[in-house]
Amino acid sequence: MVSRCFARRIMNNLFGTMQIQVNEKLYLKDPNSSELGKRIVQEGLILIDEIGLESLTFRKLAKRLETTESSIYRYFESKFKLLLYLTSWYWGWLEYQLVFATTNISDPKKRLEVAINVLAQDVTSEETFGVMNVALLNRIVISESSKAYLTKEVDDANKVGFYSGYKRVVKRVSDIMTEANPTFCFSHTLTTTIIEGIHHQKYFAQHLPSLTDINKKSENLANFYTQMALSVLDK
Amino acid sequence: MVSRCFARRIMNNLFGTMQIQVNEKLYLKDPNSSELGKRIVQEGLILIDEIGLESLTFRKLAKRLETTESSIYRYFESKFKLLLYLTSWYWGWLEYQLVFATTNISDPKKRLEVAINVLAQDVTSEETFGVMNVALLNRIVISESSKAYLTKEVDDANKVGFYSGYKRVVKRVSDIMTEANPTFCFSHTLTTTIIEGIHHQKYFAQHLPSLTDINKKSENLANFYTQMALSVLDK
DNA sequence: GCACATTTAAGAGTATTACTACTAATAATC
């Protein structure tokens, strides 16, 4: 536990000097380049968490920021792009978490277990990373991120690379699986099944408990999917 | 193959005299009670498939039906309720498919395999059931159904039973798993992981192929999830 | 066959939302 806290501190220091990169086409003006931009992202996160993406309007966000709609439109073309910005940032952040957590573990099966633990981790405690409240962001990713690709614009968005962050995370986990069992040829399917599964189970635990066996604390979640992955890879 | 076609014919005849029931609170006026109501559902399906739920408006639907917005509002309170109506109907239909396909199979593992095949089936060929174009409906369920519960209204909707159709399907599959292995205590989690997984993999195969190992014909899909379920249950 | 009640759909509106063009204020550079 001590070593983990130590690692976290080192990471935070490291992170203090670096930034998560997101696709530049996601914004009209870099939200990190101004005070207002940062507040748009910060408060946007809070407002989406409070009222949901459907009810979010730039007018409401503007009111909260004591600015105007048009000022927000200078940064983001639409609330859809804002969502894509937030989720892309999340996948970038998660990739770092994955890399740090899995380096120096030689056994691929152990590495897979650690990776799934990172995917299923509860980002509690008002953990922040720059302007990003990661705990809030994690909640939004669970309930809203699939709307980022379940849209008629998916093919255009894919072409310009809006999903590359998610793809990189999937590739990393998928590569660990292939290392654990080189003959296994469903590593991408298994990885996305686990990632989306984790999101769904956490959501169901909160809102539709009869659809899951996981409790609100999601205690067995990582365990279940680790066991699942290992059994499938063993076959 | 002959016997399967025969079974399908018997089912269709049976279905001809019966109706899929959906929660009455989902509509203001039963769409089955009038010509316009039926056309709203029928063309609503087509329009959602064409332009997506986000772009659907009752005005556009009204234009297509050569009627007015307010007439549509007499049947459905909102497009969200229309989506819930459509998805509820789908789960009702799927439950029948499940029941017919799995009766008279004594081995629970075999029954589970058949059930997963039903869940993963490709509803092609302009298969219709009353006014419902099931092939279209299946496509919409894949890309839009999760929006029916990924909403801030989820708890209210759940209280009045809007998700009971989905829950019944999950319970049926889950019960088969428990029969196959009575000590297994993650049957709901495994079932929803498979159902949502099937939807995601089919969607990814069409739009984000690097996130899946399934091809556009989804040939190995049922196989993969059957193997997965059996390995997890065997542990 | 006609009065009356009910059902059905259309018309006409309001409030909100998404988005844009233009203008004023501020900061940066020469």
Next chain:
DNA sequence: GATTATTAGTAGTAATACTCTTAAATGTGC
């Protein structure tokens, strides 16, 4: 200190979500 960019605010328009009222059609009893 003048000029030029940058930034944010004002004031719109068009589309959307939703409601209230009215007209037409249908059905029912006598």
